[in-house]
Amino acid sequence: MRSKLTVRNVEAVQPGSSDVILWDTELAGFGCKVTPKGKRTYFLYYRTADGQQRRPTIGLHGPLRPEAARDIAKRWLAQVASGKDPSQSRAESRAAPIMRDLCARYLAEHAETRKKASSVRNDRRLIDQHILPALGSRKVASVNRADIAAMHHSLRATPYEANRMLALASKMFSLAERWGLRPDGSNPAKNIDRFPEEKRERYLTEAEIARLWKVLHSEEGEAAASPSAIAALKLLILTGRRLNEILGLRWVWVDLDAGLLRLPDTKSGALLVSLGDPAIDILKDLKAAGCDPTFVIAGQRKGASLVNLQKPWRALRALAELDDVRIHDLRHTYASVGVGLGFSLPMLGRLLGHTQATTTSRYAHLAQSPVRAAADAIGDELLRLALKDKASDSTMGNVVSLDQFRTR
Numbered sequence: 001m002r003s004k005l006t007v008r009n010v011e012a013v014q015p016g017s018s019d020v021i022l023w024d025t026e027l028a029g030f031g032c033k034v035t036p037k038g039k040r041t042y043f044l045y046y047r048t049a050d051g052q053q054r055r056p057t058i059g060l061h062g063p064l065r066p067e068a069a070r071d072i073a074k075r076w077l078a079q080v081a082s083g084k085d086p087s088q089s090r091a092e093s094r095a096a097p098i099m100r101d102l103c104a105r106y107l108a109e110h111a112e113t114r115k116k117a118s119s120v121r122n123d124r125r126l127i128d129q130h131i132l133p134a135l136g137s138r139k140v141a142s143v144n145r146a147d148i149a150a151m152h153h154s155l156r157a158t159p160y161e162a163n164r165m166l167a168l169a170s171k172m173f174s175l176a177e178r179w180g181l182r183p184d185g186s187n188p189a190k191n192i193d194r195f196p197e198e199k200r201e202r203y204l205t206e207a208e209i210a211r212l213w214k215v216l217h218s219e220e221g222e223a224a225a226s227p228s229a230i231a232a233l234k235l236l237i238l239t240g241r242r243l244n245e246i247l248g249l250r251w252v253w254v255d256l257d258a259g260l261l262r263l264p265d266t267k268s269g270a271l272l273v274s275l276g277d278p279a280i281d282i283l284k285d286l287k288a289a290g291c292d293p294t295f296v297i298a299g300q301r302k303g304a305s306l307v308n309l310q311k312p313w314r315a316l317r318a319l320a321e322l323d324d325v326r327i328h329d330l331r332h333t334y335a336s337v338g339v340g341l342g343f344s345l346p347m348l349g350r351l352l353g354h355t356q357a358t359t360t361s362r363y364a365h366l367a368q369s370p371v372r373a374a375a376d377a378i379g380d381e382l383l384r385l386a387l388k389d390k391a392s393d394s395t396m397g398n399v400v401s402l403d404q405f406r407t408r
Helices: 007-012 066-081 086-095 099-114 117-135 145-154 159-178 206-216 219-224 227-239 243-247 277-289 310-319 329-340 345-352 357-392 402-406
Strands: 020-023 030-034 040-044 057-060 260-266 269-274
Touching: 030 066, 040 066, 057 066, 066 086, 099 117, 099 159, 117 145, 117 159, 145 159, 206 219, 206 227, 206 310, 219 227, 219 310, 227 243, 227 277, 227 310, 227 329, 329 345
Parallel strands: none
Antiparallel strands: 020 030, 030 040, 040 057, 260 269
């Protein structure tokens, strides 16, 4: 059957015992199929550049009018004329991965093989909380910069979280380009301004250190936290280690005779940590207590370490009136005390396990007191030498005092 496809003509076709095809007289290859059950569907018949026959569906009659279906058919024929295959493109688009697929592949092929467990957990959290809810069902190739910018902007109340999510998205889309899921240079997470992040540097004062240490040895402190939690906090204070390094510490890594921790896997890789006598004493006490044969900081179950220090820490810091202090600030305090004692930044970097000098340089401003002390000592020595020369001068009457010389 041939007729110009209009609403009246399409609806006038009566279903038969088999499919009825109504061909359009205005556009070659454009038609409407009517099934025995009365379903009417627009389609386009064409041959590809290599002679293959195609008959892709355009859409259902009703939601789609003949005029709109004809316009789609014209666009497809224009693609065929340029050597493309619209049917194949549609099939590839339907089979194209969605963001949920990209996230799963990123975790399996990149994060879990190249990142530490804690970093993988954080990536998974960012994906589950932010990326999947916003973009999980979207095609990877269809996500644009506006989508990522909107997601980033929605987290503006938490700048650090927003920027970490943006960095993760950028990495995933870079991998998507490498894996052939997007064109090269199409990363939609690029050229989006990060939110400013307030640098937080909190160091405990001498009075605050004394107050916290007193709480750790008080009856109130022992009631608020387990012995394992209190021991963990003492080690954090005295070693400057990261939280996960202390909570996951195993006895097999502890060498009490040498005063060392041999950590096989830290943020900086394998690390040899030197211990001071106060930390060694705490470890000896824990060893003698025999709470767990595997982990230094024993958990509630045998053979398991303590996994969460936040709840006892909040209780203990409240007793010490240190509500704004985070556990990681204990590491900053360790560094600040080291700088205050005059230790060099390279030495401090070794103690903290920093692989980059720039990481330790954040404490450089704290070293001004030792520098001033060194300047005073050198100046005093030079004055002593100068006064010694003047004292030996026979033409001098009385010896000039140091304070008098400084005022000249």
